[in-house]
């Protein structure tokens with residue numbers, strides 16, 4: 001058991017109950033990889049939090065940093081980020097108090113993006129010019145899931161069109177990937193006129209999951225879940241899974257480590273710190289697919 005997954009023994013991997021993690025892994029491994037589905041957040045979970053000491057952009061930040069919007073709008077969006085992001089990650093405030101503020105942030109940002117009359121064909125260039133980076137080991141993560149036909153649901157409160165472009169440009173947008181996110185609605189001349197459907201923000205992923213019961217219904221034969229997130233709101237992403245048997249939750253703790261350590265250890269089975277690579281999720285997937 002000691003060396004079941006050696007990557008779990010690293011100093012940057014924290015676990016409150018290692019034995020429980022091993023029991024979950026043993027049970028999932030016994031069931032086989034054809035019973036597995038992976039659900040992952042995108043921004044700052046599949047993408048890096050920082051690189052060379054500089055913050056990496058989220059989907060929203062990619063647009064904000066691009067030529068698709070004016071300097072004035074960029075400044076307003078940056079001000080919004082500095083107002084609301086500290087609230088998003090503040091563990092001293094209850095979620096019920098943060099929720100309306102998150103709706104306020106996303107709504108103001110989306111309204112501003114719509115006012116900018118962004119063109120659909122500007123998105124690819126915005127992503128190309130950005131400093132967005134998938135975490136190290138992403139090729140192995142996406143390719144291995146594809147090779148073993150394991151469904152990957154990327155569940156993001158970011159912007160679906162941008163997210164898709166990031167993984168397309170990295171050549172890992174395989175057919176086993178499904179995205180639930182905020183998608184842009186363009187008019188017939190390709191100009192952004194609204195965002196489609198119900199808003200997904202950081203603390204309503206449970207509602208988002210329940211609106212997509214069809215996806216989870218299709219995956220009913222896969223009751224074992226590997227969940228990956230960087231926020232406590234991401235823990236609700238699997239709420240639509242049918243007849244769940246096991247769930248292994250891997251959390252990336254990117255920011256405010258000291259303040260948030262305990263709540264992450266209490267909520268995620270495995271916590272990765274220090275802008276970790278995808279080495280641990282990849283090792284888990286290798287273990288579960290039998291490619292040890």
Ligand SMILES: Nc1ccn([C@@H]2O[C@H](COP(=O)(O)O)[C@@H](O)[C@H]2O)c(=O)n1
Pocket residue numbers: 041042043044058059060061081085088105106109155156157158202
């Ligand atoms: N205007 C905004 C709104 C949100 N964010 C960040 O996006 C992330 C949400 O996406 P997930 O893939 O993690 O669900 C979240 O980290 C917000 O801080 C933003 O940058 N700008």
